[in-house]
Structures are given as structure tokens and as C-alpha cells.
Amino acid sequence: MLAVACRARDLPVRDRHARQFVAPLHLATQVRPVLEAPRIARLVRLLRSARQITQARLAELLEVNPRVYNRWERGLATPQFDTVVRIADILQVTLDELAGRAPVPAEPRIHNQELLNLYQQVDSLPDAEQQALILVIDSFVRKTQVQKVLNRRR
CATH class of the missing domain: 1.10.260.40 (lambda repressor-like DNA-binding domains)
Structure with a gap:
């Protein structure tokens, strides 16, 4: 992620108060990475x-x-x-x-404990088996989404 860094004197007078904002590229004197x-x-x-x-x-x-x-x-x-x-x-x-701009939550993103346990076990499976599971889970999710759409139309 890159942001353009510039000196305040390079900004038009009306923009000098807004130093924390990214400067137009043509005014840039230096490019530095935001993520050190x-x-x-x-x-x-x-x-x-x-x-x-x-x-x-x-x-x-x-x-x-x-x-x-x-x-x-x-x-x-x-x-x-x-x-x-x-x-x-x-x-x-x-x-x-x-x-590092926001704290990492301590709680898992998967709230169903049984699903979380399975996820942790699946993560250790070979890639081919993980891909097969992705297809199965994806089909269930898509089926549910289609059913929701159809139920809305009724």
C-alpha cells in the first residue's frame, strides 16, 4: 500500500492545512510505503x-x-x-x-464451535481434499442463496 508523501511548501496555500491527506501525484517529491x-x-x-x-x-x-x-x-x-x-x-x-490500525479480535470469526473445530482439522488436510470440501460447502451456500431469492419472489 503506497501513499504519496510531500512537503507542505509543495502544496497550494489552501491545502497546506491538510498535510495528512495524500497529495496529488504531480506534487509528489517522494514515494514511501505506508506499511513499514x-x-x-x-x-x-x-x-x-x-x-x-x-x-x-x-x-x-x-x-x-x-x-x-x-x-x-x-x-x-x-x-x-x-x-x-x-x-x-x-x-x-x-x-x-x-x-496495526485496529486491534485483532481475540474471539474466532467462526462462532459455531463445532464448525470451528472442523475448520481447524480441515486446514491440515492436503490441498486436493481441501478443494473438494470447498466445492461441497460452496454448493450448499449457493443452494441456500437461491432458495432465499426464490422465497422472496413468492
């Missing part, structure tokens, strides 16, 4: 560990080389924004939570 590598590295490492996911597994889910992922987690590099979004999805957090 050490900050996101620390949060990703904590979240990954809390979810009992290995670095190798997360790299596999992100479809990146494990060495590249390791550099992100050590704070030596910062992933692209689309990759940060995928990391947040995999770790089941919002971008604000991943960036």
Missing part, C-alpha cells in the same frame, strides 16, 4: 503463529517462494499490496488489523 516492513513483519509473524501456520505453508497458500515470504517476515522486504490483501484473507484479519 518491520511493522507488517511483526504482525504477520504473530498472526501466523497464533493460527499455527508454518512459513512454508503460508508461502504455498500465497503461491510465492518460501525464501521471498521469509524476507517479508524478517522485515527485509515488503510484499505488494495485492499480496498483503491475500495475507489478510488467509489470516482472517482486516487490512486495518494487519496494518
Whole structure:
């Protein structure tokens, strides 16, 4: 995630009071990442560990080389924004939570305890079996959505 940083004197007079806002690109003197590598590295490492996911597994889910992922987690590099979004999805957090702007909730996002237990077991299955389960669950969800639409029309 990138934001444009600029000096206040580069802004038109009427905009100098709004320094916290992103400046127009043509006024930019420097581009800097909003997500600093050490900050996101620390949060990703904590979240990954809390979810009992290995670095190798997360790299596999992100479809990146494990060495590249390791550099992100050590704070030596910062992933692209689309990759940060995928990391947040995999770790089941919002971008604000991943960036440290909002607290990560302590309670699980899956409120049904039986479903949560199954989810944790499914996460350790091979990818092919996980894909099969995704298809089954997706079909049930779509069936329910179609039934809701049909019931509204009646």
C-alpha cells in the first residue's frame, strides 16, 4: 500500500492545512510505503503463529517462494499490496488489523464451535481434499442463496 508523501511548501496555500491527506501525484517529491516492513513483519509473524501456520505453508497458500515470504517476515522486504490483501484473507484479519490500525479480535470469526473445530482439522488436510470440501460447502451456500431469492419472489 503506497501513499504519496510531500512537503507542505509543495502544496497550494489552501491545502497546506491538510498535510495528512495524500497529495496529488504531480506534487509528489517522494514515494514511501505506508506499511513499514518491520511493522507488517511483526504482525504477520504473530498472526501466523497464533493460527499455527508454518512459513512454508503460508508461502504455498500465497503461491510465492518460501525464501521471498521469509524476507517479508524478517522485515527485509515488503510484499505488494495485492499480496498483503491475500495475507489478510488467509489470516482472517482486516487490512486495518494487519496494518496495526485496529486491534485483532481475540474471539474466532467462526462462532459455531463445532464448525470451528472442523475448520481447524480441515486446514491440515492436503490441498486436493481441501478443494473438494470447498466445492461441497460452496454448493450448499449457493443452494441456500437461491432458495432465499426464490422465497422472496413468492
